[in-house]
Every structure is written in structure tokens, then in C-alpha cells.
Amino acid sequence: MPYHKFKCSECIPEREKHAVVKGPGEDITSALPLGYLNTIPGSISERGCAYCGAKHVIGTPMKDVIHMSHGPVGCTYDTWQTKRYISDNDNFQLKYTYATDMKEKHIIFGAEKLLKQNIIEAFKAFPSIKRMTLYQTCASALIGDDINAIAAEVMEEMPEVDIFVCNSPGFGGPSQSGGHHKINIAWINQKVGNVEPKITSDYVINYVGEYNIQGDQEVMVDYFKKMGIQVLSTFTGNGSYDDLRSMHRAHLNVLECARSAEYICNELKVRYGTPRLDIDGFGFEPMSASLRKVGLFFGIEDRAQAIIDEETAKWKPELEWYKERLKGKKVCLWPGGSKLWHWAHVIHDEMGLEVVSVYTKFGHQGDMEKGISRCEEGTLAIDDPNELEGLEAMEMLKPDIIFTGKRPGEVAKKIRVPYLNAHAYHNGPWKGYEGWVRFARDIYNAIYSPIHQLSLVDISKEEIPTETKFLTQKMISDMNLSEEVTSSKDLREYTGKYDIISELRGKTYPDFPAQKKLSAV
Amino acid sequence: MEDMMKDRVEQLVDYIMKKCLWQFHSRSWDREKQNEGILTKTMQILCEEPVKKETPTDKCYWVDAVYLADAFKSRYSWMATLDKEEIKLLMQELKDRIDYLTIKGSLNAELTDPHY
Ligand code: SF4
Numbered sequence: 001m002p003y004h005k006f007k008c009s010e011c012i013p014e015r016e017k018h019a020v021v022k023g024p025g026e027d028i029t030s031a032l033p034l035g036y037l038n039t040i041p042g043s044i045s046e047r048g049c050a051y052c053g054a055k056h057v058i059g060t061p062m063k064d065v066i067h068m069s070h071g072p073v074g075c076t077y078d079t080w081q082t083k084r085y086i087s088d089n090d091n092f093q094l095k096y097t098y099a100t101d102m103k104e105k106h107i108i109f110g111a112e113k114l115l116k117q118n119i120i121e122a123f124k125a126f127p128s129i130k131r132m133t134l135y136q137t138c139a140s141a142l143i144g145d146d147i148n149a150i151a152a153e154v155m156e157e158m159p160e161v162d163i164f165v166c167n168s169p170g171f172g173g174p175s176q177s178g179g180h181h182k183i184n185i186a187w188i189n190q191k192v193g194n195v196e197p198k199i200t201s202d203y204v205i206n207y208v209g210e211y212n213i214q215g216d217q218e219v220m221v222d223y224f225k226k227m228g229i230q231v232l233s234t235f236t237g238n239g240s241y242d243d244l245r246s247m248h249r250a251h252l253n254v255l256e257c258a259r260s261a262e263y264i265c266n267e268l269k270v271r272y273g274t275p276r277l278d279i280d281g282f283g284f285e286p287m288s289a290s291l292r293k294v295g296l297f298f299g300i301e302d303r304a305q306a307i308i309d310e311e312t313a314k315w316k317p318e319l320e321w322y323k324e325r326l327k328g329k330k331v332c333l334w335p336g337g338s339k340l341w342h343w344a345h346v347i348h349d350e351m352g353l354e355v356v357s358v359y360t361k362f363g364h365q366g367d368m369e370k371g372i373s374r375c376e377e378g379t380l381a382i383d384d385p386n387e388l389e390g391l392e393a394m395e396m397l398k399p400d401i402i403f404t405g406k407r408p409g410e411v412a413k414k415i416r417v418p419y420l421n422a423h424a425y426h427n428g429p430w431k432g433y434e435g436w437v438r439f440a441r442d443i444y445n446a447i448y449s450p451i452h453q454l455s456l457v458d459i460s461k462e463e464i465p466t467e468t469k470f471l472t473q474k475m476i477s478d479m480n481l482s483e484e485v486t487s488s489k490d491l492r493e494y495t496g497k498y499d500i501i502s503e504l505r506g507k508t509y510p511d512f513p514a515q516k517k518l519s520a521v
Numbered sequence: 522m523e524d525m526m527k528d529r530v531e532q533l534v535d536y537i538m539k540k541c542l543w544q545f546h547s548r549s550w551d552r553e554k555q556n557e558g559i560l561t562k563t564m565q566i567l568c569e570e571p572v573k574k575e576t577p578t579d580k581c582y583w584v585d586a587v588y589l590a591d592a593f594k595s596r597y598s599w600m601a602t603l604d605k606e607e608i609k610l611l612m613q614e615l616k617d618r619i620d621y622l623t624i625k626g627s628l629n630a631e632l633t634d635p636h637y
Contacts, residue, residue, distance in 0.1 A: 027538075028622060029626035029628060032628040032629070036631070251577065252581070258545075262546075262547055262637075266546075266548075267637060270637075273577060274577065275577045275578050275581035276581070277581055277584065278545075279542075285540075286540075289588060292588065293584045296583075296584045297580060297581065297584045341542075345539050345540070364547075364631055365629040365631060369545055369623070369629055373539060
């Protein structure tokens with residue numbers, strides 16, 4: 001096994017099996033790191049906890065819900081508003097955060113009364129909201145507060161409300177991924193099948209593992225609606241609580257982030273026979289393949305093809321403009337989980353970037369199987385890296401940019417490597433055809449930012465060059481490009497608007513009358 | 522001859538491992554069903570044989586198979602030179618190789634977890 005030993009982790013020998021280099025002739029049967037194991041003591045992990053995975057990743061993107069944490073205020077506050085999963089109801093789920101504010105005295109005397117009082121207060125403060133998700137944290141789980149019993153009590157007293165309970169305290173798994181798992185299973189056990197939906201189309205899907213980061217879900221739902229497909233629910237970005245209770249009625253589960261949501265798709269298949277279709281919504285070719293497959297499933301491939309043709313013609317010249325300027329740039333693709341495989345091959349194929357390293361904070365070995373298969377030879381793959389390993393890898397690989405989260409991103413900046421936020425994006429959405437061009441533009445802006453160029457001068461050691469004139473981004477990026485490229489009439493920079501989501505919300509769609517007899521509940 | 526077959530199988534393997542996701546379900550029993558369902562249907566499409574797609578599960582396999590068969594035909598011009606028997610042989614070797622990479626030779630310790 002071609003393990004990679006980090007110098008900084010020599011004192012933690014167990015770390016060795018968590019990093020591999022995909023050498024010549026290697027495949028996933030010979031190069032695969034360990035994964036989804038408890039973080040080794042002494043290694044300062046960048047992972048989140050299982051509560052965070054359940055609540056902040058999967059639960060909270062649901063839009064018409066009060067999301068309440070039962071625990072100290074810090075658990076919920078720490079990640080409040082760092083996510084950008086927007087919604088079409090004025091971002092209700094992002095604007096407010098709720099915690100029961102447990103203190104030391106509650107640890108001793110219990111906090112069930114406090115919980116009940118908080119639930120009722122929250123419903124009274126937001127009388128139009130009748131749905132709640134309720135999360136256990138380490139503190140409330142350790143003292144044994146029975147949050148299921150309290151939720152049941154409130155539902156009895158207030159029959160108009162519905163509460164979902166998620167028992168996924170921080171220690172409930174090696175990482176946030178433990179929480180993804182728990183909330184998937186809890187949702188299908190407690191809530192799916194409770195509501196009968198109104199079916200309005202012959203073609204009905206659940207769109208699963210999609211969190212509407214800066215509008216991704218709305219871009220994809222726009223395509224589906226143009227095809228006459230009813231998106232019964234989205235698990236969970238911009239998703240509605242009651243729609244998600246009716247997931248059992250879809251004909252197909254279209255699965256985007258398998259890492260966080262394959263569990264519910266697998267269970268829906270076992271319990272209701274709904275098939276699971278894994279798709280990639282990032283990149284022109286994968287996006288087209290995904291739309292075509294969904295179209296094929298329903299026998300409406302022509303509708304998918306019309307979207308593919310129109311979008312490709314419109315946006316391909318813009319993607320190519322960036323590709324010419326990004327070719328050969330080295331990237332460390334260091335996201336949390338699924339983006340390591342969603343992006344690994346397609347940023348190489350469609351933007352010309354060279355992926356020199358992939359890592360995952362909370363991915364499982366299955367994610368590394370996908371990611372390593374999609375990478376080129378020589379890529380360094382790391383599971384659950386610590387900060388020093390990240391620094392050592394950057395010093396060794398000298399990437400031009402890294403795609404990662406906020407915390408490691410800020411570390412990268414300190415050694416003058418620009419970063420893009422792989423979880424929350426910079427100027428998203430990044431899904432769909434236009435979104436993919438926006439991603440390319442963000443990469444371009446980060447690599448060629450004049451400010452970033454200035455930061456490369458170490459003023460503690462070097463003279464500030466006074467004779468060099470200020471260079472704009474384009475002057476820097478076009479310096480070594482041929483005349484043919486720089487003056488090409490076929491290529492152009494991004495022409496879209498700052499906000500491409502708002503206008504989707506009021507859009508009307510073609511009417512495709514349903515052929516079959518539809519239910520009206 | 523054997524080398525040519527091996528080389529062709531590897532080209533198809535490379536396409537599947539880079540572009541597809543269906544072979545990477547999380548448990549070995551699902552991977553077995555996916556590989557069998559999709560690669561058998563792909564073979565049938567390439568050999569112009571009838572393909573079952575009456576149940577939702579079969580239809581879902583068929584969708585991935587149609588896409589795969591189209592990709593094979595458009596990317597690998599040598600595909601058009603094969604007769605049905607040769608395609609069947611090639612697809613069997615391909616299935617064996619994908620089964621090895623994703624199931625039998627897989628280092629993924631979660632494949633045998635009895636629960637989802
Ligand atoms: S690990 Fe426990 S205490 Fe820390 S944020 Fe997560 S739930 Fe709260």
C-alpha cells in the first residue's frame with residue numbers, strides 16, 4: 001500500500017494509514033486510506049461533531065421549521081449563519097436560531113422542564129410556524145433528558161404542531177457523518193409516510209442530498225420543472241417539513257450527495273421500492289448526463305435534451321474562456337465529503353485544473369474509492385487530516401489554490417495560498433451550467449487576484465518593488481496566452497447577473513397535462 | 522489477442538470508474554445487484570437484445586445502461602467492429618473486473634456492514 005507518512009505526524013504512527021499516493025498502476029484495491037474512524041488522540045482534527053452533522057448539515061436547511069437545540073447555547077451558536085443554505089421563504093431557517101441554553105444547574109437538576117418551556121415559547125413567538133426539529137446535544141444526552149417524551153407531551157397539548165426528535169449528540173459518531181446517518185434513519189422511521197401529498201404530474205421525484213447552497217437546489221428544480229417533473233420533496237435544502245413526510249410517494253429518488261443522504265434512499269428502496277439514481281449536478285458533462293438519465297427514466301428524454309442544448313450553447317463559450325486561463329493550475333481539493341468525487345475529474349476535464357491532492361474530513365472509504373478512481377496518478381489522498389498535515393502537504397505540493405472549508409482556508413491564506421469555500425461557496429450557485437461558469441469565475445478571481453499577488457511579497461524580507469506597475473487580473477492571466485486565445489470572438493467572460501436565483505422564484509412553467517389519473521388529497 | 526481484450530476492458534473500466542457512480546453503492550449486496558443489473562442490460566443493448574424494464578428497479582438500471590452503451594459506442598470506435606459473441610465476452614470480462622474492483626478486491630471495510 002503506497003501510504004504517505006507526514007513528517008509532522010511521525011509522533012502519531014496510526015496516522016500513516018490515513019494517507020496514500022495514487023502511484024502508477026495503482027487502483028482502489030491497492031491505494032485506499034482508512035476512513036470514518038474515531039480521530040486519533042493527539043491529532044487535531046478539522047471534523048465537526050455528530051450533532052453538527054445532524055442539525056447544521058441536514059436538519060436546518062428545512063425551511064418552514066423551528067430548529068431547536070437542547071443544550072448549551074454554544075453548540076448551536078458556533079455554526080449559526082456560517083452555512084449559506086438559503087430558502088425561498090425569506091431564509092426563515094437562517095435568520096433565527098434556537099437553543100434551550102442549558103447551564104450547570106440543569107446538569108445537576110435536569111433540563112426537561114426548561115426544554116418544554118422553550119418549545120412552547122418558540123411556537124408562541126412564531127405563530128405561523130407549526131413544525132419543529134429538536135436536537136439532543138452532548139450535555140442533555142449525558143444527563144439522560146427524555147426529549148422524545150417532552151416532544152410527545154407538547155404535541156398532545158398543542159395538536160396543531162408536529163415535532164421531529166433527533167437523538168444525535170456530539171459524541172454519537174466519529175464525525176459529523178455519524179449525525180448524517182442518524183438523522184436520515186430517524187426521519188424515515190418517524191416521519192416518512194405520515195402525509196399523503198397532492199400528486200400533480202406523471203413524473204414525481206424526491207431530490208435527495210441537496211442543501212440549496214446559494215441556490216443550487218433552485219437551479220436544479222428549475223430544470224426539473226421545465227421537464228414537467230414534480231419535485232415532491234427536497235432532502236433537505238429549501239425543503240418543506242410536510243413535503244418530506246410524503247417522500248414515500250415519489251417514483252424515483254434522485255440522489256446528489258450520497259455521503260450525507262444515501263441512507264434514506266436505501267431505506268426508501270427497501271421499504272417502498274423506490275429506485276435510487278445517483279447523479280452529479282456539477283459540470284457540463286455530468287449535468288447533461290444526469291438530466292438525460294432522469295428524462296430517460298420517465299420517457300421524456302427530449303425535454304431533457306432541449307435544456308441540455310440550450311444551456312450548453314449559452315454557457316460553454318464562457319466556461320472555455322476560463323478554462324484557457326486555468327489550464328495547468330494545481331488544486332488541493334479538500335472538501336468535507338462528497339465534493340471530492342463530484343469535482344475531482346470534472347474540474348480537470350472541463351477547467352483544465354490539476355488535482356494534486358484530495359482530502360476528506362468526514363468521508364468514508366466509499367468516498368475515497370470514488371475520489372481516487374476519478375483522480376489522476378500522483379494525487380495525494382488524505383483522510384481526516386490535521387492542520388499540520390495540511391500545511392505540510394501545501395508546502396510539498398505548492399498548489400495554486402485550495403477548495404476547502406473556512407477554517408483550513410484561513411490557514412492556507414496565511415501561507416499565501418488562495419482558497420475557495422467548498423462548503424458554502426463564494427459567489428454561487430455553482431450547480432447547473434451557469435453555476436459551473438460562476439465556479440470557474442470564482443477560481444479565476446482567486447488565483448489572479450491582484451491583492452493575492454501583492455501578498456506574495458514578503459515585506460519582512462524583501463524590498464517592496466517600486467518600479468512594477470499595478471497589474472490587473474486580466475493582465476496577469478493573459479500574460480502567457482496566445483493572441484488567438486486573447487482576441488478570440490468565440491470565448492467570453494461570464495455575462496450573468498449577481499443574483500440569478502430571485503427570478504426563478506416567480507417563474508411560470510410549461511403545462512404538461514398529466515396522462516394518468518392523479519391523486520388529489 | 523488476449524492483450525487487446527485486456528486493453529479494451531481497461532478502457533471501459535476507466536470510463537466507468539471516472540464517469541459513473543452506480544458501481545459505488547455502500548454495501549456489497551447492493552454493489553452486486555448494481556453491477557449485475559446495469560452491465561447485463563448494457564450488454565443486451567449493445568447486442569440489440571430485448572431488455573427488461575417493467576419494474577422501477579429494472580428501469581433505473583436500464584437508464585444507466587442506455588447511457589453507458591451510448592458512451593461506449595461513441596468513444597470506442599473498435600466497439601462497432603465486434604460481433605455479438607465478442608461483445609458478450611468483452612462485457613463478461615468487464616463485469617468480472619468491476620466486481621473485483623468494487624467488491625471482491627475492495628478494501629472498503631464498510632461493505633459488509635449488515636445495516637444501512
Ligand atoms: S461535541 Fe457536543 S458539546 Fe460540542 S458542539 Fe457538538 S453537541 Fe455541542
